[in-house]
Amino acid sequence: AQTVTQSQPEMSVQEAETVTLSCTYDTSESDYYLFWYKQPPSRQMILVIRQEAYKQQNATENRFSVNFQKAAKSFSLKISDSQLGDAAMYFCALISRETSGSRLTFGEGTQLTVNP
């Protein structure tokens, strides 16, 4: 079975500062993708960033970047220059070709607060 664990239920950051959200996962597959999704209050979940396991280079999307440590099965999200609009629940998720089918496995989420 695949699992995704987010050990930080809540995090806070000052506006313009940097914050890192942690995620660990477990899968026996070698062919998989990892994702970070953002879910603002009462709004739909949106994709922040994704990483293909075969790619060694860490993915970046503007102020968002990941630290993908494949051997350690760790996938953290770094948010630079935090903005008030970054406040949301963040979910780490995993999908693999063989065992997932088309289902994403999500972690429990980290609630991020951005303080002005």
Place this chain on the structure above:
Amino acid sequence: DTGVSQDPRHKITKRGQNVTFRCDPISEHNRLYWYRQTLGQGPEFLTYFQNEAQLEKSRLLSDRFSAERPKGSFSTLEIQRTEQGDSAMYLCASSLRRAHPGANVLTFGAGSRLTVL
């Protein structure tokens, strides 16, 4: 096309009643997914369709749950004889089919929140 639409956004019902949720995906997306999210948890997969065919169902989808996508466009999720444990947010998402499941970019709707009294 403004995204994935779900209706109703919030449903309050009494235990034992039937409820139905509707999802309208992005029109060109041939895949449609249902997830359930309980308070403080991440979403859990329920089922997905490719066009009108239901290709995968989770064991979470008990026989009280049924999902359809009759013409490969909108989908409905019906819960019969609701129980208090069914209280959750029901999320719909859609995507195009890609060669690798990880290459699919899911577009989520805002969800339908069910409260069973």
